Amino acid sequence: MRVEFRLWDVLPQAQIQGTAYTATVRNWRRIAHIISDVIYERLLGEKGYFDTRIVYIGGTGPRDKRIRRLAIMDQDSENNRFLTDGSWMALTPRFHPTRDEIVFMSYANNRPRVYLFDLTSGRQQALGEFDGMTFAPRFAPDGASVLMAVTNGGGSDIVSVDLSSKRPRRLTESGAIDVSPCYSPDGTQIVFNSDRGGDQQLYVMNANGSGVKRISFGQGRYATPVWSPRGDLIAYTRLGGASWGIGVMHPDGSGERILSESYQVEGPTFAPNGRVLMFWRETRARDSRGGGFSSRLVSIDIAGFNERVVPTPTDASEPAWSPLAA
Amino acid sequence: MNMKILGAFAAVALLAACAQSETGASSGAGAQAAQSGAVPGSQEDLVANVGDRVFYDFDKSNLKTEGKTTLDRQSAWLAKYPQVSVQVAGNCDERGTVEYNLALGQRRAKASRDYLVAKGVAASRVTTISNGKEKPTALGSDEQAWAQNRNAITSVR
Incomplete structure (x- = not known):
């Protein structure tokens, strides 16, 4: 053709x-x-995001017996396929910046930990050997390492695992829950979520773990920070009592804007050009049997316009946008 | 006058009903319990006669008095059946994010496990796992359901 x-x-x-x-x-x-x-x-005058894909978790069945499968599709919902069969729970997939590979969390053999998944061969491999649970993984912008959380006592630390040596480097050890780390696009800084101050807030530190400072000071709790590929914004989930919001702020914490608000919206991911966010929205169950619950992917541009549901064949959560192909 | 007294009685009855349903909720299946013919030392025995779960407040992992009572019964039961090993699974309600709740669930599981170990259960007999908010017991989206879902559940391995 x-x-x-x-x-x-x-x-x-x-x-x-x-x-x-x-x-x-x-x-x-x-x-x-x-x-x-x-x-x-x-x-x-800037790159598009049409030739991209989304990895996410497809959910089927009642929530107390939920089957969670790793799924992948084009950004316009075409070519959907499930990558795992649902025997084990899969969570929080993210793309490698250059290779056809993702990192995610699996409960395989009832041992929850972080795995690499090669999309070409389908091969899965646990990442590193840790005593605790490993979770919340994300590739470094150069693709040479993975940032993730590992439980330690009653909290969790942020570690970086080099992908060639598989050697871990501990970046935080606060005793608190330190989780959801994400590099700045130049790799010099890390934004993460921590309850070290009493409840969940956003913090930025240098890539070696030094110079930790809190950046979220608005009302409520803050979670799931992701750094824009353009470097100028951090998107996050803001948790209030009655409703949650998807918002953006500058990396110094200024200029906070909530783009979408609902009963539960969570986990923004940036399109590779930084112009659009995708997240998921859960509706409130209206009865004790969970009737009325749904979980859908939603996209919105960073100005807060053009919010729309992204169709998926099943309930969906935890989307992650791929880089722009070739 | 009589109407007032009747009103007061009705209020007391209501309160009693609330208190009862709360106890029922927090001791899990423990209440419907003792009549069951579960095999001693089995999961069914644990659920029916001991209570398999303890509950936590929102975003908290400290054990409450009721929870400690349940864990006291669990440690006594584990002392009675020394061949039994258990796994404590920490769970969270839906009002937190996936990744944070994985850590919070682990913190809850650890709080229960630490208590059992402090009561003399060998550390090697108690493993932990966190399900975060991914495995709720109750399917509603109200405080009653959330309270059910903030727990640590002990199961025989």
Whole structure:
């Protein structure tokens, strides 16, 4: 199959771009996404996010016997497939920045810990050997290490595990719950969640664990911080008594804006160009049998416009956006 | 006058009903209990005659008086059946985030385990696991359901 496209600027009557692609017929959607990204970039001067995918957790069955499977799809919900069969609970998948690989948490053999999952071969491998539970993993921007939490006593510490040596380096040891770490895109800083001050708040520290400072000071508790790929914003979940919000703030804690609010919204993830967030929204059960509960992926742009449900074949949670392919 | 007294009685009756339902909730299946013909030392025995779970306050992991009483019974039961090993699973209500609740569930499981070990149960007999908010017992979205779901559940391995 050969696809040609031309982008024409009507005022100066000039062609901006003209490209032809050759691909197998089954890749026609992908070609369309690649062309969309080219158009987006030529018109807006920054990269698009059409040729990207989402990993998430697909949930089926009643909540007390929930089956949670690792799932992957294109950002427009096409080509959905389940990567695990649901024998063990899977949680919190995230993409590698360059390789076709994800890191996630699995309860395989009733031993909850962090695994690497090679999307090409399907092979899974536990990451590191720890006495405690390992969870909340996320790749470093250079893809050479994974940040995650490991339980220690009544709390949890943040560790970095080098992917070639598998050697861990402990970055926090506060005795509190330190969790949900995420690097800044330049790899020099880490934002994380901690209850060291009494309840869940957001903290930023240097990549070696020094210079910890709190950045969230608004009402309620704060959780699940993720650093924008552009570096200028941190998105998070804000937990209030009656409703939760998805918000953004600058890395120094200023300029806080809540973009979406609902009974429960959680876990934002940035599109690779930093323009759009995806998160999940759970509705409140209206009876004691859990009737009325649902869990859906939702996207919204960082200005707070164009909020929409992202269709999935089952209930869905914990989305993570891939980098822009090729 | 009579109406007032009747009103007061009704209020007392209501309070009693509340107190009873709370006790019923917190000792788990313990209440419906003693009549069951569970095999001694089995999971069914633990659930029916001892109480398999303790409850925590919102975002907390300290044991309450009731919880300590249940764990006292568990440690006595474990002393009676020295061949039994157990796993304590910590759980959270839905009003927290997935990752934080994994840590909170572990903290709750550890609080219960530490108590059992302090009461003389060999540390090697008690493992822990956290389910975070992923395995609720009650399926509602109200305070009653959340209170049920903030727990540490002991099960025979």
